[in-house]
Amino acid sequence: MKTYTPSDQKDTRSGFGEGLYELGKRNPNVVALCADLTGSMKMDAFAAEFPDRFIQVGIAEANMIGIAAGLTIGGKIPFTGTFANFSTGRVYDQIRQSVAYSNKNVKICASHAGLTLGEDGATHQILEDIGLMKMLPNMIVINTCDFNQTKAATIAIADHIGPVYLRFGRPKVPNFTPKDQKFKIGKAIILNEGKDVSIFATGHLVWKAIEAGYILAEKGIDAEIINIHTIKPLDKNAVIQSAIKTKCVVTAEEHQMNGGLGDSIAQLLSRELPTPIEMVAVNDKFGESGTPEELMIKYELDTINIVEAALKSISRKS
Amino acid sequence: MSSIEELKSLATQVRRDVLRMVHAVNSGHPGGSLGCTDFFVALFNVIMDHDPKNFTMDGVGQDIFFLSNGHLSPVWYSVLAHSGYFPIKELCTFRKLNSRLQGHPATAEHLPGIRIASGSLGQGLSVGIGAAIAKKLNKDDKLVYTLHGDGELQEGQIWEAAMFASAKKIDNLISTIDYNGKQIDGPTEKINSLGNLKLKFSAFDWDVLEMNGNDIEEVIQTLKIAKAHTGKGKPVVIIMKTEMGFGVDFMMGTHKWHGVAPNDEQLAKALAQLPETIGDY
Numbered sequence: 001m002k003t004y005t006p007s008d009q010k011d012t013r014s015g016f017g018e019g020l021y022e023l024g025k026r027n028p029n030v031v032a033l034c035a036d037l038t039g040s041m042k043m044d045a046f047a048a049e050f051p052d053r054f055i056q057v058g059i060a061e062a063n064m065i066g067i068a069a070g071l072t073i074g075g076k077i078p079f080t081g082t083f084a085n086f087s088t089g090r091v092y093d094q095i096r097q098s099v100a101y102s103n104k105n106v107k108i109c110a111s112h113a114g115l116t117l118g119e120d121g122a123t124h125q126i127l128e129d130i131g132l133m134k135m136l137p138n139m140i141v142i143n144t145c146d147f148n149q150t151k152a153a154t155i156a157i158a159d160h161i162g163p164v165y166l167r168f169g170r171p172k173v174p175n176f177t178p179k180d181q182k183f184k185i186g187k188a189i190i191l192n193e194g195k196d197v198s199i200f201a202t203g204h205l206v207w208k209a210i211e212a213g214y215i216l217a218e219k220g221i222d223a224e225i226i227n228i229h230t231i232k233p234l235d236k237n238a239v240i241q242s243a244i245k246t247k248c249v250v251t252a253e254e255h256q257m258n259g260g261l262g263d264s265i266a267q268l269l270s271r272e273l274p275t276p277i278e279m280v281a282v283n284d285k286f287g288e289s290g291t292p293e294e295l296m297i298k299y300e301l302d303t304i305n306i307v308e309a310a311l312k313s314i315s316r317k318s
Numbered sequence: 319m320s321s322i323e324e325l326k327s328l329a330t331q332v333r334r335d336v337l338r339m340v341h342a343v344n345s346g347h348p349g350g351s352l353g354c355t356d357f358f359v360a361l362f363n364v365i366m367d368h369d370p371k372n373f374t375m376d377g378v379g380q381d382i383f384f385l386s387n388g389h390l391s392p393v394w395y396s397v398l399a400h401s402g403y404f405p406i407k408e409l410c411t412f413r414k415l416n417s418r419l420q421g422h423p424a425t426a427e428h429l430p431g432i433r434i435a436s437g438s439l440g441q442g443l444s445v446g447i448g449a450a451i452a453k454k455l456n457k458d459d460k461l462v463y464t465l466h467g468d469g470e471l472q473e474g475q476i477w478e479a480a481m482f483a484s485a486k487k488i489d490n491l492i493s494t495i496d497y498n499g500k501q502i503d504g505p506t507e508k509i510n511s512l513g514n515l516k517l518k519f520s521a522f523d524w525d526v527l528e529m530n531g532n533d534i535e536e537v538i539q540t541l542k543i544a545k546a547h548t549g550k551g552k553p554v555v556i557i558m559k560t561e562m563g564f565g566v567d568f569m570m571g572t573h574k575w576h577g578v579a580p581n582d583e584q585l586a587k588a589l590a591q592l593p594e595t596i597g598d599y
Contacts, residue, residue, distance in 0.1 A: 031455070055451065055486075060478035063444045067482075070384075070448020073433050074456055075376045078448075093438050094475070098445055102425045102435045 001217035002192045004210050006174035010147035012204075013111040013168055017042025019154025020079060020109075024050045030158060031071055034081045035061045040170075041081040041111055061086045062094045065106070069098035072105040077158055080106065084113035084167055085126035088133060099163050100136040107157050108133075112170045113143070114254035115282070115299055116204055116292035125287040131259020133165040134232040140164040140185060141232040143253070143261075145206035147175040149229060152183035160185055167203065169254075171292045174207045177227075186230045188238035194224035197310045198242040198249045202228045202261045205252035205280065205301065212306035223310060231261050239265055240273055248313040249277040252306050254296075257281040276316035278309035320364070325534055327595040328400060329359045333565045334592050335396035335409055335599060340579040343413040346421065349575035350467060351393035353498050353531065353560035357465070358397040360537040365545070367460060370402035373430035381460045382449060384434060386442020387467035387496065388422035389577065394431075395419050400596070403431040409599045440473025442466065443493060447483050450491045461548060464493045469501030472510050477522070483553040484523035492544045492554045496531065498562040500573035515557055524555045531558035566591055 023030045024046045032046050033055040047054040057064040061082055068078035080087065087110035088095070099106045110129065117125050134141045140160065144150040150168045157164045164185075177189075191206070192213055201209035206227045213223045224242050228235065243249055249269065251262035262279035269275045282299050296302050332355050340346035362368075366381040374380075385394050392412065399406045404418070411417035418429040422437030434445050446464040453460060470476065483491060497515065499506050506512060519526045525547050529540035540556060547554045562576065563569025566588040580588055 052455070057482060058485075060475075060482065062441075062475040063447075063478035063482055066441050066444020066475065066479065067448035067451065069434060070445040070450070071452045073376060073382070073445075073449045074378065074452020074458070076452050076455065094441055094444075097435050097438045098441050104434070 001213045001223070004176045004191070006176040008175050009172040010175045011170060011172050012144055012147055012150040013040070013170060014042045015144070015147040015150030016109055016111065016154050016166070016168055017045060019151040021045040021049065022155055023158050024053065027077065027158060029075060029077050031055065031076045031078045032081065033057055033064050033068055033078055035059055035064050035086065037082050043081050061091045065091045065094040066098055068106045069102060069104045078106055079109050081109050081111070083124060084110035084129045085124050088129040088165070089126060092132060096136060100138045103138045103162060105161055105163070107164045107166060109154070109166045111168055113167045114169060114204070115287045115295040115301065116169050116171045116254060118170065118292045118295065119289050121289040122286040127254070127256045127282050127287065128259060129167060130231055130255050130261065134259070134264065138163055139232065140230070142185065142230050143167040143203040144229050145203055145227055146173060146177050148179050148181065149177045149183065152181060153229065156183040156185060169204055173204055176207065186233045186235055188235035189227040189229065190224070190238070191227055192223065192225040194222040194246065196222045196246060197314050198224045198226065198246045199252060199306060199310060200226050200228050200239065200249065200261065200265055201252040202231060204254050208303045209252050209306055211303040212310065215303065215307050216310055221310065221314065228261055231264055234264050234268060236268055239268055243269060243273050243275045247275060248317050249275050250280065250306060250309045250313050251277065252280040254301055255281055257283050276313050278313040280305050280309050322535055325359055325363060328363065329355050329534065330592050331594070331596040332359060332393060332396045332400065334589060334594060336392040337580060337585055337588050338598065339392045339396070339409055339412040341585045342410065344579045345413060346392055346579055347389040347577045348392065348579065349500070349562040349569060349573070350387065350390050350496060350498065352566060352569065353562045353564045354390055354465065354496050355393050355565070356534040356537055357494065357531050357558060358393050360534055360541060361463065362397050362401045364538050365541045366463065373403060375433060377433065378456060378458050379460060381463065382433065383463040384442045384446045384449070385423055385436055385465055387439060387465065387470050388436030390465070391419070391421065391423050394423065398431040404429060406599045439467070439470040440475040443476055443479035446491055446493065447479055447488050450488050453490055461545065462491045464491070466493060466495050467501070468495055468497045468499065468506055468512060469509070471495065471512055480519070480522045480524065487551045488553050489549055489551050492548065492556065494556045494558050496560055497557050498560045500562045500576065502573065502576050504573055519555050519557070523552065525550070525552040527554065527556045529556055529558055531560035532564045
């Protein structure tokens with residue numbers, strides 16, 4: 001098992017903030033919009049440096065999405081910023097009609113996704129956003145795993161013409177991806193080559209998958225660990241090639257099982273290469289208040305859950 | 319196209335187009351389309367600075383228009399076609415399979431003149447504001463026009479946008495409200511009254527104008543005044559009184575024709591009141 005040493009602990013949202021600031025310097029067409037969460041979204045640097053291209057919309061997310069769609073018509077590249085809950089479920093029809101169906105070049109950037117938002121509780125802990133967004137035609141769906149990758153993804157999506165949903169989170173997590181790693185939409189990253197089980201993880205669960213890989217290695221199990229940062233379009237080739245090799249699969253994500261990464265991979269494999277699959281995800285429940293760590297344990301999204309899922313998946317190989 | 323007689327003649331033809339389009343597919347929304355025909359004819363033929371033969375999505379250097387109440391697609395399509403955006407004969411494809419003229423306006427089929435999908439109500443004002451901000455950022459001094467139904471104002475997003483537009487001094491935007499007092503389920507007054515609409519927009523700090531939308535000379539005059547009111551720090555709204563179904567006696571004075579197509583007999587009766595002028599598609 002390849003060893004990963006994080007350079008530091010950083011929040012993914014700060015990666016977004018830095019990436020956005022970089023874009024502001026590079027591309028005069030990049031415009032940022034925020035619905036009264038500039039500090040939480042780490043958009044302060046952009047707002048201070050480029051006040052003419054920063055639009056504070058106030059607590060009016062539907063209006064923000066519409067304005068963003070309108071800005072694209074004049075050739076701008078708008079990045080909207082608010083929490084994942086308010087970026088998706090609250091404005092689903094606005095995104096569906098004015099952004100996805102109209103195929104507008106809007107970048108919907110969403111922080112505080114999932115249980116790791118923590119103490120605010122289930123009202124804010126959206127676990128359905130990947131599903132909502134991946135169902136929309138034209139929409140790209142990305143869930144980054146650490147600070148460096150979030151920064152790289154933020155910069156990369158400005159070059160993609162069309163709607164993108166970029167999901168990241170609140171807590172500080174190990175920052176381990178290479179600082180200079182280019183972000184390629186739809187290109188999975190193999191973190192460890194293995195032969196016994198494939199672990200496909202996204203977002204904060206990528207690091208936990210690496211930790212699970214260490215534990216599995218101690219048990220003599222050689223896990224292949226793949227970072228699926230882009231849920232849509234899914235890197236089908238990477239999934240199938242790995243499943244051919246290992247013959248059993250685990251998926252891991254901070255999201256509902258319904259509509260998430262696991263569901264995308266299961267759909268692909270059931271059609272093209274039926275393979276035993278175990279899913280580490282929230283199973284049809286809302287979250288609750290608690291620390292991120294406590295919640296990840298209670299809702300069975302922790303390292304040990306990935307290990308157990310891997311053992312179970314291996315046991316199901318024919 | 320400049321004389322009032324020519325514009326009236328075009329308006330009559332557009333009303334015929336609207337009726338024939340919805341009749342042909344036994345679906346669509348004739349009532350509001352007929353009520354707003356004079357507005358569309360005036361806007362696209364007299365008021366807007368635009369280049370129908372060279373449609374660009376970004377509309378840089380041109381006035382641009384958004385139809386927020388997308389169900390008025392028949393009148394918009396007819397006026398777009400008569401303005402030269404696409405062949406008039408294409409109107410016969412309205413709402414049919416593989417057409418660029420979708421039931422509600424859409425961009426996926428690349429119909430010239432359409433810049434965003436609309437139909438799900440309440441979204442067009444926000445879009446117009448975004449386009450207006452882009453014009454300011456691009457140092458483009460042309461204007462953005464939007465049209466909304468009065469029933470549509472029951473959507474909360476409209477008021478999010480109305481609050482924002484004045485707060486941020488979006489003064490290159492002219493929004494018009496089709497104030498016909500009717501919606502699918504009945505009179506707006508009974509469904510969910512708008513109350514004093516003029517006061518509401520004034521309280522939201524918009525520059526408010528009013529006009530009779532079925533008097534084309536008044537429409538032109540008021541739109542010219544509205545243009546003169548732009549660039550003064552406030553968004554401009556025109557509360558446009560119209561009669562749903564205008565031009566066809568049995569379609570006026572009722573909400574019944576909001577979203578119902580005439581049958582053969584009703585079509586013949588309606589067309590008899592609107593003699594062919596420029597020529598049917």
